[in-house]
Amino acid sequence: MSQDNNTPTSVGYLPYSVAKALSEGNSMLRALREWRGLSFTELSDASGVDLVLLMLAERGSELLPDEQAALAKVLSVEERVLEVSTPGLKSINSTPHARQDFQSTRTDLCNASTT
Numbered sequence: 001m002s003q004d005n006n007t008p009t010s011v012g013y014l015p016y017s018v019a020k021a022l023s024e025g026n027s028m029l030r031a032l033r034e035w036r037g038l039s040f041t042e043l044s045d046a047s048g049v050d051l052v053l054l055m056l057a058e059r060g061s062e063l064l065p066d067e068q069a070a071l072a073k074v075l076s077v078e079e080r081v082l083e084v085s086t087p088g089l090k091s092i093n094s095t096p097h098a099r100q101d102f103q104s105t106r107t108d109l110c111n112a113s114t115t
Contacts, residue, residue: 028084030058032075046074 014022021031033043044051047070049063054071057063063071063082072079 022084027058027060028082029054029071032077032081033058036075038074043071043074047071 015035018028018031018035021034022028026034033040038046040051040054043049044054047067049067049070053061053063053067057067068079068082072082075082
């Protein structure tokens with residue numbers, strides 16, 4: 001019985017489209033999301049990870065362990081696969097308080113829309 005190519009079973013296994021996307025400078029998260037055929041919204045809804053945080057993570061921002069676990073589950077990969085960094089991808093974490101800035105801005109926007 002042949003193995004389903006859409007279900008990776010180890011870190012060492014990468015489908016061609018994922019490996020190609022990584023070689024083009026895309027993040028592992030983006031490569032896996034596109035390989036699974038998911039939009040940002042679909043991955044956000046299925047994982048419970050905020051849409052904006054997903055967008056930031058695809059550009060190099062680090063994920064919290066619980067966010068990483070939720071995404072790995074939806075993408076059907078081991079959590080450590082998401083830890084693979086892409087050479088040349090500039091991290092947004094160069095701003096020491098990027099996550100706090102995002103949360104603060106989001107709270108301000110939510111408060112403004114309810115007044």
